[in-house]
Amino acid sequence: MQGFVYQAQPARVVFGHGTFRQLPEEVARLGLERALVLATPQQAQEAERIAATLGGRSVGTFSEATMHTPVEVTERAMKVVAARGADGVIAVGGGSTTGLGKAIALRSDLPQIVVPTTYAGSEMTPILGETVAGRKTTQVSPKILPEVVIYDVDLTLTLPVGLSGTSGINAIAHAVEGLYAKEANPIVSLMAEEGIRALACALPKIAQDPLDRAARSDALYGAFLCGAVLGAVGMALHHKLCHTLGGSFDLPHAETHTIVLPHALAYNAAAAPQAVARVGRALGAGNAPLALYELAGAVGAPRALRDLGMPESGIAEAAEIALANPYWNPAPLDRGRIEALIRRAWEGSPPA
Template sequence: MPFVYNGLPSRVIFGSGTLSRLADEVRELGCRRAIVLATPQQATQGRKVLEQLGELGAGLFAEARMHTPVEITDRAMRQVEALGADCTVAIGGGSTIGLGKAISLRADLPQVAIPTTYAGSEMTPILGETQDGLKTTQRTLRVLPETVIYDVDLTLGLPTAMSGTSGINAIAHAVEALYARDRNPIVSLMAEEGIAALARSLPVIAHDPENATARSDALYGAWLCGVCLGSVGMALHHKLCHTLGGSFDLPHAETHTIVLPHAVAYNAAAAPEAMSHIARALGASDAADGLFDLACAVGAPLALADIGLKEADIVRATEIATANPYWNPREIEADGIRRLLENACAGRRPESTTRTDS
């Protein structure tokens, strides 16, 4: 079978205690003045990273926010310029790593990403930014981090609730890679392996959050899922989540977790081979049910209404999601998307939707 596979040019350091290599990795990039990025909640961790950098640390910007608002990036750029920073070191999840990407797009600075969640943004050349209530995405190698340091020790303290939703967010990348228009057998191998690693580790973490083996397995799975996201296009699920996050300010990982089983149910009949791979990786008989049951097993929220979406928002969300849809294996139908969102808003078990196209 002919296919095209593009390997992404990132350097990955994986293991326990690997944060100790940070200064050497900054030097390897030829940099001497690193600005450390973090969210306000991870400012203490950011300061520790700055201390670890020693003379290579130029300063800390701890104002990263979810969905990468343009105004936050503008503020960060002013500090980058004031400090004379020549690279960024982002520690945290998708919010912080997204800010590093936005800075790199504007200033062309090398990036070191240190993920502390399972979001996967560190492995992608994709940047999503929010301005005036709308989230837009672009794909360019300019925003791909040059170096990624995966340190399992940094995930041991990740709260169990965040671990579960972050991990299922990662699974979403692999799920859509399996039915992507530009899918290929190499990425499909990574996708199934990534889903399986997270599916077996997340329930363990929910009950034993300091289980180092499960944490390592989850971080490994998240890495593979992130590669999938960076290597092929995404579809309906990601469009819906970008709409809900950017326009209704819903939390990123929780939104992905709730929407995923419903998006998979919507696409099930149009992508049977992908559904078989997903179900096998989950150890389930049905892909959508297996994803819903995994969310239940890790104690994740199941209803968009519980994380801020109002029933009155569904019509507007449907309009935005269908106005400029991503490619999808099944035709995007407004009535079907509205039903999908209604089910996700109410927290119902996913249902197979009936095609209206002939």
């Protein structure tokens, strides 16, 4: 066994069925007296209901969370935080809401409670991606990591099949890159392989029966593990490309990850054979990139960037942006290969 460094993230995790009922207890445990509940516009009524259950420990809601965490939305939220004297934030929902909570915490160091309703996994990380003028940048800080994460399987039973599949494969992407990360270690690799296995088994079952409680539980468990991987090690080409594509062309986050992942893994396969073998073992397949592509098909997810609205003219632009700032990747970053990768993802072709 070679030496390694593993930095555990100090987040409190509450997992199970009906655990959302423990929210008031967790609010009190953190000593919050003026919590602000965050949501997207579509979840505004639900946010109001949650705030009401907290009684005097809530100062209301802010329901403008938006995909890719635009800085202008965060600035509006910060004004509400200041005006109401909020002493903490509660994010209930998917990655948009979680991202807003993290952005507020980065600027204010306020404690956060996150109740995820998708499988994105970002709630387990000290990582924030923000968008300014069509460019998405990433920051890492201990302030960004939520203090408490409440996983309630029951809240995922109504998650639409399409979003279940794409957010689940988005979570798998964290684990895939964690297996070949520069900071990879045995602890992270165990979580990564188990997270991929749990999600890959659960997602097709959810596509067939969205009310399959056992499959929903396995998927949320897998998302938790994959998110913990993302929080423990650095990412590489796949995440860089997805941030570039999402921020530059306003593409939906989970769907973009789902489409790009098989191609990014194929790009790195020769440079990270052990990692690819572990992905294949978790998927029960010999060809891991192709198995990921087929998993997307099995859950009815899109497999072409052009179907998300990305123009063909953006392929070269995306490659240029992705290479603008140096970053670590197991395989050398080559402009021609990266452009070919994006083109295959744009076309929806199987991974090379």
